[in-house]
Amino acid sequence: MTTPPPTPPDRTPTAAAEPGAGSAGATQDALRVAIIGNPNTGKTTLFNALTGLRQRVGNFAGVTVERVEGGFRGPDGRRITVLDLPGSYSLSAGSPDERVALDVLLNRDGGHWTPDVVLVVVDAVHLERNLFLAGQIIELGLPVVIALNQFDVAQAEGITIDVPELIHELGVPIVPTVAKRGEGLDPLKRALLTATTLPVPSRKFVLPPAVQQALAPVHACLVAGGFSHSAAGMEALRLLGGNRTEPHLVDVPQLAERVQEAAASLKAQGFSPSRLESEVRYAWIAQVIERTTSRPRAIKRNLSDRIDRVVLHRVFGPLIFLVLMAVVFQAVFSWAAPLMDGIEGLIATMGGAVGDRMTDGDLKSLVVDGVFGGVGSVLVFLPQIAILFAFITLLEHSGYMARAAFLMDRIMRTVGLHGKSFIPMLSGYACAVPGVMATRTIEDPKDRLATIMVVPLMSCSARLPVYTLLIGAFVPATSLFPGLTMQGATMLGMYLLGTVAALAVAAIFKRTLLKGPVRPMILELPPYRWPSPWSLLVSVAQRCQLFLRRAGTVILALSIVLWALATYPKTPVDNALPEEIQQEQQLEHSILGQTGRAIEPLVRPLGYDWKIGVSIAASFAAREVFVSTMGTIYGVGSENEAALTEKLVAETNPVTGKKVYTPLIAIGLMVFYVFALMCISTIAVTVREAGGGALGWKWATIQFAYMLALAYGAAWVVYAGGTALGWGG
Structure with missing residues (x-):
């Protein structure tokens, strides 16, 4: 009981x-x-x-x-x-x-x-x-x-x-x-x-005598199961058309039998048990509205309706959505630049000030190269993440996100889902964890699980530092047309690639492991509203706080560990050699270098060297760690993030003399990160949301494996195809 x-x-x-x-x-x-x-x-x-x-x-x-x-x-x-x-x-x-x-x-x-x-x-x-x-x-x-x-x-x-x-x-x-x-x-x-x-409120309408009589045994059963008298009345009426196997009801003795008996009795008297609650409640609500509310007789087409005639147009609607996304990603580059420069300067000043007050040695290297070089190289992307979250929150609070789901419903239905699944996917642009949790609004278990499996393919804010580093270094800021540069278009392309892949993978799941009927979408379109500036500020501040907390804990800890792996064991070097060659020899013989050499055969088919390989391996804990690892490996120390991009552009293979990083390598690396699931938090939430226990781990394993295979295969296609076309130089 x-x-x-x-x-x-x-x-x-x-x-x-x-x-x-x-x-x-x-x-x-x-x-x-x-x-x-x-x-x-x-x-x-x-x-x-x-x-x-x-x-x-x-x-x-x-x-x-x-x-x-x-x-x-x-x-x-x-x-x-x-x-x-x-x-x-x-x-x-x-x-x-x-x-x-x-x-x-x-x-x-x-x-x-x-x-x-x-x-x-x-x-x-x-x-x-x-x-x-x-x-x-x-x-x-x-x-x-x-x-x-x-x-x-x-x-x-x-x-x-x-x-x-x-x-x-x-x-x-x-x-x-x-x-x-x-x-x-x-x-x-x-x-x-x-x-x-005040007196505790209670039901304000009276049920028909026949309904009261039929529900009396259900009411008594619920009271005996621990419900208050009032709550039992609400539950008894609700259960006529609801789920009778809910966790808080399964232990109530004989409840299912009593509900079935009540439903059968009401049906025999001409009532529809599944619609009874709606009918009696809305009849009462209609009386309340009649006595308390008055509306103008002439119903004018309001502003939201007029906007929707354009925004939800079959042709203009998708184009508007695409333009909005382009504006968002272009703003991530253009608007954030002054703020990023300010943070770069601050980190450089702090790193230089701290380094100048310390004697040369491992402790100074730890602080300058490990902390400022690792964590600092990630913190510089805070303005871009804040801008991205501000735009997403603005679209949500204004009412446009529901329209985006409505626009996507036709496309989603072709892959076996409906537009409601697109809302968690859009949330995945910010972070896959709340995106996966947002699937809890989806009633059908198979639709919900299929959505969970593809949400991590949406490019989240954790990928933003990787994209920005590589785009800033290897994609020119050439203007394509007013308001959009090549850099913004490349960023938009990465996000669209993840979205298209998510739809394709969802179609595969819905036709194989999670096969089921496509259900119609019922979605309320809220009126357009000017978002509250304070609410917008709170939402963005919360997300920025989470990013800073992550940078100050996970990324800081990993940066220190990676610094130690890149520093030890100490290797005797020829002091007559140039300093850069000495640093390269020390790095290659360190634990990190030896690990990278072991990993290199796995990533060499993608055109990557051991430094990229070890950075990818480190970033399986969190994608942002890729940037901090590169910062640690290249020893940017107190220099700013721009120095890291310069070193990537200038890096050459000491044997062949060829560039290690090319635009083709950068595109392939970004494509790898579009598809790869590199987030322990996402894996954990998938395990729990997919059923927990062995079942949850089964689906999380499938998710991780297919995304890794997709990432490796797509990156290989980019590199091999580009090389064959002569783009590898």
Whole structure:
């Protein structure tokens, strides 16, 4: 039998101090608020407005769905902790995201996070659709506060909402807000504090007597299984058309039998069990809307509709998407250049200042060549990564990403998926880990697994330092036409190559190991909105912080290890030889050099020398390590990243005298990195998302193996084909 949930927290008036209580409130326990809402309601914007940068990102216990938790001080000084639950259209638990939200709200996640108050964010413009989820949550027996967000947009469209009457209809506090401008936050904070002092809300409509009678045994079964009286009522109605094998229900004795009996009884009386919840809830919602909301009779084509006539056009739509991507990648080069120069100068100054104050020896070499040469060569790419994340966040928050998924639906269906799978793939442009986690919104297990298998083919921000280093060194900045150079076009080509490959591989999986029907896509197109500058800043700052943390931990540690491998054992050299020759001999006889020589036969068919081979091997932990390894090998020391590109361009084979790095080698190396899975974090999240245990490792192994084979084969084709055409010089 399922263990009953813990006793809910005290709901007496002393549980939360009234606003204005002064410092006394600060001594009370933190108030825990779970925030939930439909996608595109401004939930994340409101969360960011409430918590600012006082957030931390992790995973829900036992699953890899990202959880973002933050906090702030209430008007009375009391600490309020906020958990941002995944966006959900209902508590039907049709996707893993919705199951996580349901488990937290029902206190079925192992007691890891029990909310004191639930903050439901609803879109004032689409109130009727949003009240379905709000109505379900009101029936859970928890204090509820509703944020009536985007209230300004509703007013601009001539929608009038009688807020006091709506409060009366729903029986919970309702606060109009405009999250992107921070309006309504103070009343909302006060409402959260006082919500625990109010009567617990309950269902606001009455089921037909026949339905009540049929569901009574199901209700009793759930109460006996540990559900509260109110939550059992919501679950009993939901289960008529939902999944009866959900983890939090499988241990409730005889539940499946009682639900089947109730469904059979209702069907015999002329009801449709699978549609019953929708019918009764929307009938109630229609009455609420009629009594509280008025709309203008003449429905004008709004701005979003007018924009969509162009953006979603069969011909112009894909072209606009391609142009936007070209602008993004050109901006990554042109806009970031001054900032990169500044960081290069700062690193050079710091490295020189530190080196000048140290005596010659291994310690100085460690600091200058290992730390500044390794980590510094990666940090210089921070502006480009920030610009990339800013563009991706801007497209997401503005509402364009949903249009991109809609545009791609026709192409996705040809490979056996639908446009909804393209959203996690687009997320993969930033990072494969959240991209893989974003597949939890896909209901069909085979579609979800096929998407997981191809998300890492989308060029993530970790590949950006590799692309930028090689493009900056070997691709000229020749202007193709106004606004786009050869460098930007090459970058765009790498991203398109990964995207096309992902679609091709998905088609193979959907026709072989993961064969299944193509399901229709149901996707809401949110209205276009100007993103909140603060929300945009928070999102970009979080991603930059993760990159810096990675540079300061994983890359720093690997840089130190690689420096040691490149420095020892010490080899006697002829002091009469030029210094560069001495350094080359020392490097070749070091542990790193000997390892590279062992690896070289494997990469020689691709045109690579041992230095590239050992840098590739080191970067299997993280792709950015390729750049830091090259920086360590070439001993750039206190010099900036531009010095590394100059050394790559000038590097020659001491035996043949030929250039080690050519444009053909650079293109082949970038193609290798387009396809290769070099990210331990992605492998780990694939294992868990693909089923965990032996099953998860099976799919992760398949993913790693096919991507490595694809990378090696594609790089060989580029090198062999280019050499045959005489491009190898």
